[in-house]
Amino acid sequence: MSIVADQGTTSRADAGKPGGGRLPGDRPKALSLNRQTGMTIGLVVILALLPLVVGDSNYTMRLLVVSMIWGGVSLAWDLLLGYAGVFNLGQVGFFALGAYASAMLSENAGLNPWWGLLAGAAAGAVVAVLLGIPSLRLAGIYVALLTLAFYEVLSPLLTVGEAIGTGGKRGISPITPYTIGGYTFTGSNQIPWYYVALGLFVVCLIVCYFAINSRFGASFIALHDSESFAQSLGISRYKVSLMIVGVSGLLTGLMGAFYAHYTAVVSPRVLGLEVFIYLVIMVLLGGVGKFPGPAIGAFIVIFLSDWLREFENYRMLIFGALVVVIVMVAPRGIMGAVDSAQQFVRRRRASPATPTDVGRSS
Amino acid sequence: MRELVEVLITGFTIGIVYFLVAVGFTLCYGVGRVLNYSYGSFFTWGAYLAWVLAVGYAELNYFLVFLIVLPITFLMGVAVDRVIIRPLRSRPEFDFSVLLATLGLAVFLDNLVLVIFGARTKSLPEFLEGSVTLAGFTISWQLLAMFIFAAVVAVILFVFMAKTRTGMSMRAVAQDPIGARIVGIPLFRVFAITFGISTMLSGAGGILLAPRFFMTPLGGWTFLVKALIIVIAGGLGSIKGTLYAGFLLGILEALVGWQLGLLWVMPVWFLVLFLVLLIRPAGLFGAVARKG
Numbered sequence: 001m002s003i004v005a006d007q008g009t010t011s012r013a014d015a016g017k018p019g020g021g022r023l024p025g026d027r028p029k030a031l032s033l034n035r036q037t038g039m040t041i042g043l044v045v046i047l048a049l050l051p052l053v054v055g056d057s058n059y060t061m062r063l064l065v066v067s068m069i070w071g072g073v074s075l076a077w078d079l080l081l082g083y084a085g086v087f088n089l090g091q092v093g094f095f096a097l098g099a100y101a102s103a104m105l106s107e108n109a110g111l112n113p114w115w116g117l118l119a120g121a122a123a124g125a126v127v128a129v130l131l132g133i134p135s136l137r138l139a140g141i142y143v144a145l146l147t148l149a150f151y152e153v154l155s156p157l158l159t160v161g162e163a164i165g166t167g168g169k170r171g172i173s174p175i176t177p178y179t180i181g182g183y184t185f186t187g188s189n190q191i192p193w194y195y196v197a198l199g200l201f202v203v204c205l206i207v208c209y210f211a212i213n214s215r216f217g218a219s220f221i222a223l224h225d226s227e228s229f230a231q232s233l234g235i236s237r238y239k240v241s242l243m244i245v246g247v248s249g250l251l252t253g254l255m256g257a258f259y260a261h262y263t264a265v266v267s268p269r270v271l272g273l274e275v276f277i278y279l280v281i282m283v284l285l286g287g288v289g290k291f292p293g294p295a296i297g298a299f300i301v302i303f304l305s306d307w308l309r310e311f312e313n314y315r316m317l318i319f320g321a322l323v324v325v326i327v328m329v330a331p332r333g334i335m336g337a338v339d340s341a342q343q344f345v346r347r348r349r350a351s352p353a354t355p356t357d358v359g360r361s362s
Numbered sequence: 363m364r365e366l367v368e369v370l371i372t373g374f375t376i377g378i379v380y381f382l383v384a385v386g387f388t389l390c391y392g393v394g395r396v397l398n399y400s401y402g403s404f405f406t407w408g409a410y411l412a413w414v415l416a417v418g419y420a421e422l423n424y425f426l427v428f429l430i431v432l433p434i435t436f437l438m439g440v441a442v443d444r445v446i447i448r449p450l451r452s453r454p455e456f457d458f459s460v461l462l463a464t465l466g467l468a469v470f471l472d473n474l475v476l477v478i479f480g481a482r483t484k485s486l487p488e489f490l491e492g493s494v495t496l497a498g499f500t501i502s503w504q505l506l507a508m509f510i511f512a513a514v515v516a517v518i519l520f521v522f523m524a525k526t527r528t529g530m531s532m533r534a535v536a537q538d539p540i541g542a543r544i545v546g547i548p549l550f551r552v553f554a555i556t557f558g559i560s561t562m563l564s565g566a567g568g569i570l571l572a573p574r575f576f577m578t579p580l581g582g583w584t585f586l587v588k589a590l591i592i593v594i595a596g597g598l599g600s601i602k603g604t605l606y607a608g609f610l611l612g613i614l615e616a617l618v619g620w621q622l623g624l625l626w627v628m629p630v631w632f633l634v635l636f637l638v639l640l641i642r643p644a645g646l647f648g649a650v651a652r653k654g
Binding site for chain 2: 081087135138142144152153156160284288313314316324
């Protein structure tokens with residue numbers, strides 16, 4: 001079933017090793033570094049220039065802003081899923097808490113919305129770490145169970161939290177928009193929103209990029225390749241995982257805070273299944289553990305979802321089936337397909353006579 | 363005082379139904395190493411199929427409803443195992459793939475219900491009306507019927523696991539899949555049967571609890587999470603742990619619902635789970651939290 005993607009990522013590093021195949025240790029480093037960097041810079045340049053082309057259409061701009069918000073979240077989530085191997089299912093929870101933190105501080109305490117970004121990021125990070133402390137000591141599957149329970153419990157919790165100003169079932173609305181030097185952001189002019197979103201998206205890209213291509217990221221590759229050897233070098237899975245959970249929560253909370261002010265409403269509906277499954281498809285479609293694939297997945301999913309809008313109820317039916325199909329047929333998503341194509345071309349160019357690339361340095 | 367006892371009886375009954383639902387989930391993991399996130403959807407499907415037979419398109423009695431719906435949910439489970447789970451088994455990242463595939467399947471199945479039956483809530487009538495007074499305490503027949511049915515299913519399950527050949531194969535696979543295969547147990551068939559039994563138990567839970575809670579297309583998620591919490595609190599893979607945790611949390615639900623309101627049930631459950639895991643990371647009766 002997974003022939004395409006499996007062949008594509010089989011390289012010297014994981015040939016014949018049962019645990020290999022998903023984490024970043026399985027690809028030629030220098031090449032992917034170049035591609036990562038190139039794609040990241042290309043993405044940012046395109047996004048920075050795009051308003052010149054579609055700036056007139058508020059509708060398209062809105063879709064792009066939403067894509068960047070979720071693009072940032074999917075990158076942060078993929079740090080956990082694809083790189084750290086932490087099966088966190090509570091990511092939307094961090095997002096909602098970031099949104100609530102910012103909205104509550106600006107509406108109930110009268111804080112300037114810009115500070116809300118910091119508050120949202122802090123809320124996301126703190127909750128992520130608090131959730132991580134008990135769950136990361138457990139085996140991987142327990143993390144998935146516990147974080148899903150956290151995610152499901154959050155919605156009733158925010159509803160009963162009316163006493164502390166969460167607004168109960170209806171949530172908080174309207175929420176004060178941002179202001180710069182006397183200019184207040186409005187829905188009719190998307191350009192300022194767009195560039196703030198782009199700024200935050202770039203923050204996510206940069207943080208994730210450096211988290212992956214640093215000592216930090218190297219320790220995950222080491223843990224993946226040989227856990228006991230990595231530990232003998234003094235790398236603690238628990239500590240490293242906890243740090244990356246904090247980073248991921250921070251970025252997610254940050255995006256949540258922006259989202260609250262952008263949509264001017266935040267309610268427990270953010271925690272609905274629909275949002276969660278969208279996020280799953282973004283990461284899956286882009287490619288788990290294939291930075292910056294998940295961000296690209298976010299753009300595709302948001303625009304695809306808009307395109308499928310007229311199907312209403314059938315849309316989620318389609319998306320549910322899509323998740324199953326991607327997992328079964330192309331588990332490494334679009335970036336995995338790019339990998340396969342690249343590998344195929346290189347193999348053809350190097351020597352057509354060599355039957356396989358196992359054991360050959362690639 | 364009297365009210366308290368009645369609340370406790372209700373909690374005890376809900377507890378045994380929760381045990382049934384949760385044990386299917388834990389069985390599926392213990393034997394097949396599958397964490398089935400679409401488990402709640404079979405709960406929903408069980409309830410809606412029962413609605414079709416008992417209210418919507420026919421007015422069969424409950425006995426027949428169970429007789430028809432349970433095999434259907436069993437076959438659905440077997441089909442899912444064949445089509446989705448089995449091809450994923452050769453993957454190195456089996457856990458992760460199954461998690462995502464069953465999540466997608468859950469969304470698909472729930473929205474299929476939504477498309478077919480619409481978003482309006484539905485309800486099943488009670489199995490039996492009226493109530494009985496025993497030693498001064500009033501118990502509704504409905505509750506008693508639920509209790510008896512759930513208890514019967516639980517006993518059948520225990521006997522099945524302990525005495526029949528299939529049940530013994532399942533336990534053998536749970537202990538050591540490779541060893542089981544060496545002695546000639548057909549692994550894939552056992553996996554499929556286990557998956558079918560587990561979805562059947564979920565469907566049975568759906569029918570039993572539908573008269574108590576309203577049915578909605580997305581209602582299964584609550585029960586998936588309830589099953590998750592019970593299973594983790596009891597120790598993943600442990601049937602005994604699931605039994606105690608099911609009763610504990612069922613009674614807690616009745617008490618919390620009585621004193622604070624139903625909205626507080628999930629937060630309190632989560633708090634209990636948190637405390638249990640802080641003291642015993644593998645759950646009340648779990649062995650060691652398995653790696654992988």
